[in-house]
Each structure stands twice: as C-alpha cells, then as structure tokens.
Amino acid sequence: MKILVPVKLVIDSNAKARVKPDQSGVDLANVKLSINPFDEISVEEAVRLKEAGKVSEVVAVTIGVAKAQDALRAALAIGADRGILIQTDEMVEPLAIAKLLAKVAEAEQPGVVILGKQAIDDDSNQTGQMLGALLGWPQATFASKVDLSAEAVEVTREVDGGHQTLKLTLPAIVTTDLRLNEPRYPSLPNIMKAKKKPIETKAPADYGVDVTPRLKLLKVGEPPARSAGIKVKTAGELVEKLKSAGAL
Amino acid sequence: MNPEPREMMEFDVVIVGAGPAGLAAAIRLRQLSLERGRDISVVVVEKGSEVGAHILSGVVVDPIGLDQLLPEWRTHPERPLTTEVTEDHFLQLSASGARALPAKLMPKLLSNHGNFIGSLGNVARFLAARAEELGVEIFPGFAATELLYDGDRVVGIATGDMGVARDGTARPDHVRGMELRARYTLLAEGARGSLSKQAIARYWLDKGSDFQKYGIGMKELWQVKPEHFRPGHVQHSFGWPLDKHTGGGSFLYHFDDNLVAVGFVVHLNYSNPTLSPFDEFQRFKTHPAIRDTFEGGKRLAYGARALTEGGWQSVPRLTFPGGALLGCAAGFVNVPRIKGSHNAILSGRLAADAIADELVRDEPAIEPVAYERNWRGSAIGRDLHPVRNVKPLWSRYGMPLGVMLGGIDMWSHQILGRSLFGTVAHGKPDHACLRLLSEVTPIQYPKPDGVVSFDKLSSVFLSNTNHAEDQPCHLKLRDPSVPIKNNLPLYGEPARLYCPAGVYEVTYEDDFKKIGPRFVINSQNCVHCKTCDIKDPAQNITWVPPEGGGGPNYPNM
Numbered sequence: 156m157k158i159l160v161p162v163k164l165v166i167d168s169n170a171k172a173r174v175k176p177d178q179s180g181v182d183l184a185n186v187k188l189s190i191n192p193f194d195e196i197s198v199e200e201a202v203r204l205k206e207a208g209k210v211s212e213v214v215a216v217t218i219g220v221a222k223a224q225d226a227l228r229a230a231l232a233i234g235a236d237r238g239i240l241i242q243t244d245e246m247v248e249p250l251a252i253a254k255l256l257a258k259v260a261e262a263e264q265p266g267v268v269i270l271g272k273q274a275i276d277d278d279s280n281q282t283g284q285m286l287g288a289l290l291g292w293p294q295a296t297f298a299s300k301v302d303l304s305a306e307a308v309e310v311t312r313e314v315d316g317g318h319q320t321l322k323l324t325l326p327a328i329v330t331t332d333l334r335l336n337e338p339r340y341p342s343l344p345n346i347m348k349a350k351k352k353p354i355e356t357k358a359p360a361d362y363g364v365d366v367t368p369r370l371k372l373l374k375v376g377e378p379p380a381r382s383a384g385i386k387v388k389t390a391g392e393l394v395e396k397l398k399s400a401g402a403l
Numbered sequence: 404m405n406p407e408p409r410e411m412m413e414f415d416v417v418i419v420g421a422g423p424a425g426l427a428a429a430i431r432l433r434q435l436s437l438e439r440g441r442d443i444s445v446v447v448v449e450k451g452s453e454v455g456a457h458i459l460s461g462v463v464v465d466p467i468g469l470d471q472l473l474p475e476w477r478t479h480p481e482r483p484l485t486t487e488v489t490e491d492h493f494l495q496l497s498a499s500g501a502r503a504l505p506a507k508l509m510p511k512l513l514s515n516h517g518n519f520i521g522s523l524g525n526v527a528r529f530l531a532a533r534a535e536e537l538g539v540e541i542f543p544g545f546a547a548t549e550l551l552y553d554g555d556r557v558v559g560i561a562t563g564d565m566g567v568a569r570d571g572t573a574r575p576d577h578v579r580g581m582e583l584r585a586r587y588t589l590l591a592e593g594a595r596g597s598l599s600k601q602a603i604a605r606y607w608l609d610k611g612s613d614f615q616k617y618g619i620g621m622k623e624l625w626q627v628k629p630e631h632f633r634p635g636h637v638q639h640s641f642g643w644p645l646d647k648h649t650g651g652g653s654f655l656y657h658f659d660d661n662l663v664a665v666g667f668v669v670h671l672n673y674s675n676p677t678l679s680p681f682d683e684f685q686r687f688k689t690h691p692a693i694r695d696t697f698e699g700g701k702r703l704a705y706g707a708r709a710l711t712e713g714g715w716q717s718v719p720r721l722t723f724p725g726g727a728l729l730g731c732a733a734g735f736v737n738v739p740r741i742k743g744s745h746n747a748i749l750s751g752r753l754a755a756d757a758i759a760d761e762l763v764r765d766e767p768a769i770e771p772v773a774y775e776r777n778w779r780g781s782a783i784g785r786d787l788h789p790v791r792n793v794k795p796l797w798s799r800y801g802m803p804l805g806v807m808l809g810g811i812d813m814w815s816h817q818i819l820g821r822s823l824f825g826t827v828a829h830g831k832p833d834h835a836c837l838r839l840l841s842e843v844t845p846i847q848y849p850k851p852d853g854v855v856s857f858d859k860l861s862s863v864f865l866s867n868t869n870h871a872e873d874q875p876c877h878l879k880l881r882d883p884s885v886p887i888k889n890n891l892p893l894y895g896e897p898a899r900l901y902c903p904a905g906v907y908e909v910t911y912e913d914d915f916k917k918i919g920p921r922f923v924i925n926s927q928n929c930v931h932c933k934t935c936d937i938k939d940p941a942q943n944i945t946w947v948p949p950e951g952g953g954g955p956n957y958p959n960m
C-alpha cells in the first residue's frame with residue numbers, strides 16, 4: 156500500500172510574521188520558512204507505518220513556488236521515498252489544492268492520504284475535507300491515533316470533551332493533530348540521502364486544473380496593538396474603570 | 404547516559420561553521436577540485452537552524468574577498484549586495500551635540516568608497532547556494548561539539564546528540580551524534596569559537612601572540628519612514644554615551660528598501676562593572692542627532708555577537724596537525740574599519756589553497772603550514788598591519804588622545820609607510836579589566852521610551868531565539884558557587900549586565916531586603932554572542948553548543 160502525504164512550506168513557527176507595507180500580504184523576504192508542523196507529523200506517521208511493514212511507499216507532494224521543494228526535502232529526510240512538486244507562482248486556494256491533490260491521488264492510487272489538519276500560515280483547515288468530498292472517500296480529521304490494516308484504518312480523533320474512534324474503509328483521508336506523534340530529528344545520513352531522492356516537477360496544467368484564485372484579497376493588516384495595562388488600588392476603582400470603559 | 408557508538412562518515416575536508424570564512428574555503432576547495440579534475444569531498448556543519456540564522460554583522464562589505472572568490476558575483480541575479488556606499492560620515496558625539504569629522508582628516512585606510520551595504524546573513528546564504536552548486540554538502544542544524552583526534556592529529560569532529568533531557572538522560576526522541584572524519588578540519592566558528600578555543604589551548608597556538616581582545620556588538624534592523632531614508636548612507640560615531648575610558652561606538656547603515664542597520668560596539672575591556680552594553684546602545688539611539696532616523700519607523704530584528712579586536716598582534720598560529728583556524732576564529736577583524744568579513748573570505752580561500760596542494764599528495768594530512776606562512780604577506784596582512792596600533796592606543800590613552808594617536812599612526816602609515824610606535828601591546832585580557840564595585844560610580848540608565856529605545860526582553864523577542872526546552876544548560880559553570888560568592892559582592896555579578904539577552908539574573912528569596920541571592924541562567928534566551936565566555940572576571944563560564952538548530956533565527960542580520 157502507498158501513502159500520499161501533501162506538505163506545505165510555511166513561515167517558521169519561530170519567525171515573526173510581518174505585513175508588507177502596502178498591506179498586500181505577509182512579507183516573506185528574508186523570513187525563515189519550514190515544513191508545516193502538522194505536515195511533519197503526517198510524514199512521521201506515514202514513515203512509521205512504513206517502518207512497521209504496513210506500507211510499501213510514502214510519496215510526498217507539494218504545490219507552490221520552486222522553493223517549496225524545501226518542504227519535500229524535509230519530508231524525504233524524515234523518510235518519505237519520493238516527492239512531487241507541482242510548481243506555480245500563483246497563490247493557490249484550498250479548493251484548487253484539493254483538486255490538484257485529487258488528480259495526484261487518482262494517478263498514484265494511495266491507500267491513505269495523510270494531511271495536516273491545517274497549515275499554520277493561513278489556518279484554513281479545509282484542504283483535507285475538500286479532498287475527501289472531491290474523491291468521495293471517507294475522511295477522519297484531527298487524528299490523535301492511527302491504526303492501519305489492509306482494508307481499513309481506525310482513527311481516534313480529538314473532539315470537544317473527549318475522543319471519538321472511527322473505522323474507515325480504504326482508500327481514506329486522514330488529517331493529523333498535534334498529539335498524534337512527535338516527529339524525529341532527521342539524521343545527517345538521512346538528510347544526505349534525501350538530497351538524492353527523486354523529485355518530479357509538474358505544473359497545474361499537467362493535471363488540467365485551473366488554479367486562478369476565486370477569492371479577492373482585500374488587505375492584510377496587523378492585529379491592533381494592545382494598549383498598556385494600568386494598576387488599580389481598590390475594588391471600587393476597578394468597578395469605576397470598568398464602567399467608564401463600558402465593560403460593566 | 405551510556406553512550407552508544409556513533410555512526411561515522413568520511414570526507415576530505417570538514418568545515419565547522421557556515422559563515423563567510425567556512426563557505427569561502429568550501430567554495431575554493433571545490434573550484435580547485437574541478438579545475439584539477441580531482442575529487443575533493445567537502446562537508447560544512449552549521450549550528451544555526453539554517454545558513455545565516457546565526458550570522459550578525461553590520462554590514463559594510465569590502466568586496467575584495469568576493470571579487471577574488473567569485474568574480475561573477477557582481478552580475479549574479481541573486482547577488483546579495485546591491486547598495487553601494489554613497490556617503491561616509493564620522494561623528495564625535497557629546498551628550499547633546501554631534502561634531503562631524505572633516506573628511507580630509509580621515510585616513511584613506513578607513514574609506515568606504517566602493518564598498519557595499521547589506522546583510523552578512525544574506526551574503527552567507529548566497530555563498531551557501533554557490534557552494535552547493537559546486538557539490539559541497541552543507542548541514543545546518545548540526546553543531547560540532549567535539550574535536551576527534553588520532554594521537555596528536557585532529558581527524559574530524561563529532562556533532563552533538565539530539566534529544567538529551569535537562570538531566571543528561573536520553574529523551575524518547577534521542578539521536579546519537581555523528582562522527583565526521585576528514586583529512587583536514589577547518590574551524591570557521593567566528594569569534595570565540597568553542598572548538599577553536601580547545602584547539603588554541605591544546606596546540607598552544609597563541610603562545611607567540613598577544614591576548615585576543617574582543618568587543619560586543621549589538622544590532623537592530625529598522626524599517627524607517629521613506630523621508631528618513633538615505634540609500635548608501637554610512638555613519639559611524641564615537642564618544643557619548645560611553646565615557647572617555649570606555650572604547651566603542653556606533654554604526655548606522657542605510658540600504659535596500661528603507662532599511663537601516665544600527666548597531667553599537669562596546670570594547671570588552673571596559674572597567675566599570677555596572678556598565679550595561681545593551682543600555683548604552685539603547686541610550687545612544689535617543690541622541691538628538693540620531694533619534695529622528697527612527698521616529699515613526701519599525702524595529703524588525705535585534706541581535707548581538709562578539710567580535711575580535713586584537714588584530715595583527717593577536718592572531719594566533721593558524722594551523723595545527725590536521726587543520727586550521729579561519730576568519731574570526733583566527734581574529735582577522737580590522738578594528739578601525741569594523742570589518743572582518745572580507746578577511747574571513749580571503750582567509751578561507753588562502754587556507755583552501757594550502758590544503759588543496761597537500762591533498763594532492765595522497766599522504767596522511769599534515770599541518771597546512773603554507774597558510775600560516777602566507778597570510779601576513781597577503782591582502783589580509785596588508786589590511787591589518789597598518790592599523791595594528793589603533794585599538795591598543797585607544798585602550799591605553801582613552802578619548803580623545805588615544806583615538807587621535809591612532810589616527811596619526813594611520814596617517815604615518817599612509818605617508819611614510821610605517822608606524823610611529825612599532826607594535827603596541829594590548830595590556831590585559833578583557834576578563835581582567837573590571838574594577839571592583841566599591842571603586843566605581845554606578846552608571847544609571849534611563850528607562851526605555853518604547854519608541855526608539857527598548858528593554859532587553861522585548862528585544863530578545865525580535866531575535867527569534869528558540870532552544871529545545873528539555874536539554875542540559877549549555878552555559879557551564881566550572882564552579883557554581885562563584886557567581887554568588889565572588890562575583891556578586893566584588894562586581895555586582897556583571898553577567899546580569901553584559902549579557903545582551905538577559906540570560907543571567909540574580910534573584911533574591913526576599914527581594915525587598917536582598918536576602919538569599921540565587922544565580923539564575925535563562926539559557927533558552929541565549930543569542931550565542933559568546934560574551935559571557937569572554938568577560939566573566941573569574942573565567943568561570945564556558946559556552947558550549949546547545950542542541951543543533953537552537954539559538955537565534957536572524958533574518959537578514
């Protein structure tokens with residue numbers, strides 16, 4: 156069985172996002188980019204399944220600019236076998252990503268597609284669900300445990316107030332949550348090997364998918380700066396301040 | 404922990420540090436390898452999470468190094484330096500005034516004509532991309548923590564284990580480090596390298612040279628209002644807020660799109676233990692002649708790094724059996740120009756030439772002595788020799804006499820081709836320069852205004868520093884009692900003040916009565932500047948690399 160793992164290159168979780176002066180987006184110049192942490196968890200899970208002998212091949216796919224292949228290299232260093240880069244300079248929305256992934260899934264015929272539940276840059280949390288709908292495959296989102304057998308996958312998901320366990324027939328879609336696993340440190344020899352693993356470069360047109368945006372971005376702004384706090388001396392003063400601030 | 408054996412890989416050359424020095428050596432080795440049709444395998448390890456993540460510099464670059472190494476850099480589509488210096492100013496500051504030094508007084512040796520303003524981190528990224536194109540293996544996120552020996556010869560390095568818990572036990576994600584064995588090991592760790600320090604001690608490399616001297620440099624990157632932006636503008640200052648016995652000064656460079664790099668260097672032979680380099684920097688920005696540039700602007704990044712200041716007379720022997728020191732690990736900074744990156748590149752190239760010749764012989768590695776023999780007669784020596792007295796004269800005679808004498812000495816070199824003073828010695832190592840708390844007037848710093856001056860914690864936040872939380876402290880105290888027993892009563896524990904990242908604190912059980920002091924190390928804030936390793940009066944702190952990938956994540960610094 157094959158597993159397909161879509162990955163995305165995003166602004167690193169330690170970097171500070173900065174809005175471009177013209178408010179047209181986030182300034183990515185000189186900012187560190189890394190593989191989306193949820194995708195790293197997806198790759199780790201797929202590679203563990205392979206190491207457990209349940210999976211024969213792990214294929215990573217990314218859609219984005221040429222540099223996005225850094226996310227593929229990160230996936231290959233964890234242990235994915237090969238990568239597919241669908242290269243485009245467009246801003247690709249979740250629906251178009253899902254359409255492209257559906258085409259890749261049709262070509263690759265994986266038993267499971269494991270995606271991160273969301274990317275930490277736009278936090279959309281849509282691609283996995285849309286992909287499930289487009290392919291008509293069952294889906295289990297926010298996985299904290301994945302049990303794979305030859306015909307089915309049992310997924311424990313984190314829901315409000317507890318856990319829910321689902322059994323899906325294959326092929327299926329799984330999206331991963333933070334507690335599923337802790338990704339390994341790629342070892343130096345594995346990073347070296349990753350540089351030599353094959354990456355196939357494609358274009359959206361090769362799949363016949365139109366990635367023209369359907370949404371119009373009006374502007375990107377910073378959250379309003381918090382004003383400094385004040386210290387009050389008495390409970391009475393607190394009530395007074397809250398009243399004058401219109402909070403009471 | 405019971406160490407399991409490490410995996411091993413073999414290369415011709417292993418290079419520690421992906422700064423300008425290490426990358427220049429890597430590029431040159433591969434160029435020679437292709438030229439001579441003989442494979443030379445080269446690997447570079449870098450402790451930062453990516454190349455450039457730990458590089459912090461002014462920076463005005465003298466292109467001599469790049470021109471020699473990669474002449475095509477000037478027309479390369481990704482060239483990292485695009486702003487040429489257009490104006491060059493030198494200010495002497497007093498508390499309220501600023502006097503520009505007439506351009507005619509400036510020795511030619513200090514001219515920035517034909518130099519470029521940019522980010523040294525981006526220069527390193529550019530060099531790394533070229534090196535990889537030439538077949539160099541670069542591994543960011545891996546710190547070299549040990550030198551490997553065979554008898555008396557260095558035969559490579561080991562990278563640190565990953566996934567070690569605070570108490571030294573293995574975490575579930577523990578991965579053993581790797582041995583990278585090589586015929587030659589080049590140490591390009593920059594100022595006060597942790598392995599370089601070991602090599603210098605083991606091989607007595609500094610036996611014939613003066614002490615190494617250091618400064619601490621702090622820097623901020625600002626995006627300023629377009630009306631305050633003057634592309635290509637370079638300005639240096641000395642004087643206020645430092646007193647006349649304390650060496651140092653500021654730099655301010657305008658480049659790219661409305662970017663201003665502003666920084667402040669304090670010579671680490673300062674004597675007042677209540678001095679705080681960070682607060683001097685913040686105070687400097689409030690000067691009436693400086694402040695306007697930053698009004699209405701946005702501070703994008705902050706960081707700090709030590710730089711070497713010993714110059715010509717402090718350069719140790721560069722080579723040892725099986726390897727060599729490159730760049731700032733050897734101390735090739737020209738202090739009056741505050742430039743070292745050009746010499747870092749030149750030294751990488753010079754060392755590569757020496758090693759490539761040895762590698763051809765197919766014999767076990769020896770000491771690459773040609774590098775040691777050639778540097779003083781090379782462009783590096785020609786850069787450092789004429790300015791060798793500026794720093795020791797400044798330290799000895801203070802302001803303004805020491806600075807004037809240094810200027811006169813540079814003029815003498817320009818006109819007569821020689822120095823008036825011979826070679827002036829440096830006096831004391833930096834850690835031995837502090838006076839006792841009881842002998843000094845404590846310095847009071849103004850509160851930051853939150854507009855152009857800031858506190859330490861909000862600054863460290865802008866260095867994007869991150870360390871895996873559960874790991875052993877990488878700031879090792881030889882004797883844990885020294886900070887409270889000696890440093891606190893004698894000097895007020897100066898680590899609280901010289902550390903530019905707020906790593907060291909003294910807290911009290913009873914804060915009000917100042918009873919029950921405790922020394923706290925917030926190692927997760929460390930920006931890897933190495934100042935504590937240099938300045939602690941008891942030489943009790945040793946900086947060792949934390950888990951690979953930890954530390955600052957500088958953007959274009």
Ligand SMILES: Cc1cc2nc3c(=O)[nH]c(=O)nc-3n(C[C@H](O)[C@H](O)[C@H](O)COP(=O)(O)OP(=O)(O)OC[C@H]3O[C@@H](n4cnc5c(N)ncnc54)[C@H](O)[C@@H]3O)c2cc1C
Pocket residue numbers: 419420421422423424425448449450451455457458459460461462463464465523545546547548591592593594596597598619620621622666667668707708709710729730731732735736741742743744745747948
């Ligand atoms: C504030 C300031 C301003 C400056 N301004 C200028 C200027 O305007 N012009 C100029 O030319 N020069 C300037 N310099 C000097 C210049 O930055 C240095 O000369 C130059 O960076 C030296 O290059 P290097 O390659 O030797 O070391 P570095 O640039 O310090 O690079 C060393 C690299 O090695 C890595 N490393 C260290 N130890 C290890 C280890 N054990 N394992 C793995 N990796 C390791 C580090 O993370 C780093 O990436 C300035 C310096 C400072 C601090």
Ligand code: SF4
Pocket residue numbers: 878901902903904905906907928929930931932933934935936946
């Ligand atoms: S702990 Fe030492 S090396 Fe780290 S930031 Fe502070 S002074 Fe610099």
